[in-house]
Amino acid sequence: MDKIKDILNKYETEYVEDYKSNWVKAKFKNKEDLLNIVKDLKEAGVKTCSTVSPTDFIDDDKIEVNYFLENLKDKKNVWLKVDLPRDLETCEIDSITPLMPSADWHELEAYSTYGVKFKNHPNLRYFLISRDYYGKFPFRKDFDWKEHEKNLIENVNSISEEFFEEYEENEETFDKDGSRTVLHWGPTHPASGPIRLKVYVNGENIEKIDADIGYVWRALENLAERKDFIGTIVAVERICFMDNPNPMICYSQAVEEIAGKEITPFAKFMRVILGETGRIASHLISMGGFFGTMGLQTFLMWCLDIREYFLDVLEDYSGARIATACVEPGGVRYPLNDYKAWFETLNKAINEWERVKGDIEDIFLKNPLMVSRAKDNGIFTKDDVEEFYLAGPIARASGFKTDVRIDEPYAGYGELDMDYVTCENGDAKDRLYIIVKEVDQAIDLIKQSMKKIEQGVEAGEMNPAKDHLVRMPRRMPAGEAVARVEWARGEMLMHLVTMDKSTSPYRLKLRAPSVNHTMVLDKLISGKTLSDIPLLYGSMHICQGDLDR
């Protein structure tokens, strides 16, 4: 920590201060210093850029750019801030992508939505947004959404024009008699989900992959700004339905931090149970989908069958199976009048998993054909993890010990007994096995939390019928906060900015892991054959919901 502070103090800064247990927050004055600071930090071990988040302060006529840089090994993180002029011509800063490749797409996103130009970015282009938003920078506070939506027909036409232009360009580039061509893998493809991979192939061999994303871009970050603090959970949970409760936990933590409230112990352990249930529900789909990419649907069906039991748990608590809206700032949304009955549903789900687990291991996880395809295929080393910031299960499959639940404990995780689960090789097979291990870990955590709640109720410390929620103020003070959770697919980071006496978030940056996991697809798949696309793509457990937001 001191080392980082020493580095930052060398430059002209407005302030350098500690933030939470393992962050240093600093605002520097000259934007020209950025590259040097990042270079020094990289030598000190802060090698990874989590995300780049601009905030548009229209009243002060400035755009504040936040850099979240992380040291994944020592867990010492840096939050850098710098002010830029709001004017489109001069709103410009050096790109850190040449130093930290993990910042690549995050900078593109900041450019497309806020118009912050990044000098010397290897390929600065409009990204994520569709063509009708090109050059309009929709997340700026002065962008008029209503005016934009009036020209609906022209907007749609401009999108289709883009496709035709691309088609004609391809026709010209590729020789008709050769074996080189570009194949579109998605967006209406049996295994892709709403994403388009432009696969440049020579026969069956892949030369390059170019991902075209934004097919489910819902501008959730902007949507959050139009809702009140409770209503925002509905926008936040729609990041991805597979793991539903964890994004809400993340957002709630940010709000609680600004409001300065502490939640009850009962709510803490409820968050653990709900979060882990969501993680299991997500992992079961990922596991099944992994085999689905190789043309075997049986395992997917079995996983969906078990998943139903875990969705029963969520339904019994919140009334909804998928979009639960069960966590809100101040605790969890509903009281548990009969906690024993709910625990019974939980135990039923856990027993179902443990009953089927043996069969799953024998039939599918040891399947020789799967092993022959996935073993030593698409390997990520520990250096790749730091360079591209592969998060969560993908990093742990390579043996990298990173887990927000342990590095920066939130909810009840600090009081539970848990350790990093890791695999060794970092190939596609390990990325499947790590998920099975994590389901086991999640079940262990659920059991521990259930015990804690039972003990708390017996000792009279917890009251499930009353303790679920702490009253939150309707209007928030001015402030900003960063909250992180370990989501099913990796680290989720939310950066929340509020204004004084506001009723809705001023800016909410959602950082989700699938962005980086899609970014590395080119490196992962180039040089392989067509058959490897679905397998390796499936092994990254990408969800387009959190990719596009």
Add this chain to the structure above:
Amino acid sequence: MSVGAALFYIFIFPGLLFLLLWTFFIFYFARKTLAYVHKRVGPHFNGPAGSLQTVWDVFKLLTKESITPKSADPYLFNIIPILTPLVAALPVILIPWTPLINHGHGILDTNYGVLGLVVLIGVEPFLLFLTGFGSHNKYSFLGGMRILSQMISMEAPFFLAALSPALLFGSMNLYDIMYSNTYLTTLILLPGAIIFIIAMLGILEQPPFHIPDAEQEIVYGFYTEYAGTNYVLLKFAEFTEMLVVSAAAVTLFFGGYRGWGFDSFLWLFIKIVLLGILMVAIRASNPRLRLDQMLKFTWSWLTPLAILNLVWIIFAKLYILGV
């Protein structure tokens, strides 16, 4: 052969009507058994236990519009779906189906039955390659190329395995082979039968060799552009081929329609269905192989094993059967 008999063979059994009924049956059977393994229900609403579902499905597809894409070669694109089921149905005349027809022989009783079977089954995939070629679509073409390379590598072990009963019994006549088969020879032919069944999975594009129409990789392979009637015809050809190849396997290695107590078409059918269950079980538990893995497997394992199997057959003929 009288005109009446010829018409009966062509239109009723083992011709058109029988093949249609078989298509409905195997389609339904595969869906229902697969659903059982998947912990689903499968076809449910139409007919008893959903048995009419596939019939409605086929007729729904028949009433749909057959679209010929602008870029496709219209002649090739539309002629192949007519040719494929015809070629797929041709080997039907070689197989002895039941003791009631032609005194238990195939309709065409020839001394080159095995050869005819292998050649007629082997022609089919080249027609499917032409569908991919005629579609003029990137995915279809890749599917066509894949089917071609899969076929070339699968045909060798398929042919060598089919040769083993002919070598053992010294005859290429299917009727003779069937009646020469005893429990002992079935055991001797077992390695050949296993190789034949594996190669059969490859020829029928069944898992784990469903590489040519790998949905997740190349959409639907050579089927991609087909819809409506053309699609039904291609599917009909696929199921007919499945019947013919399984019937060939049963006739060559497992005694055809011969059974315990009495000889009947029923035994042949039961044996084919058992093979079908084996195929569904493999489909339900194994993922797809990569193209290069398949090539490596067939050329460095299956083909040499098929040749070794011939050595074993000759050894068994000389020293076990003592001919």
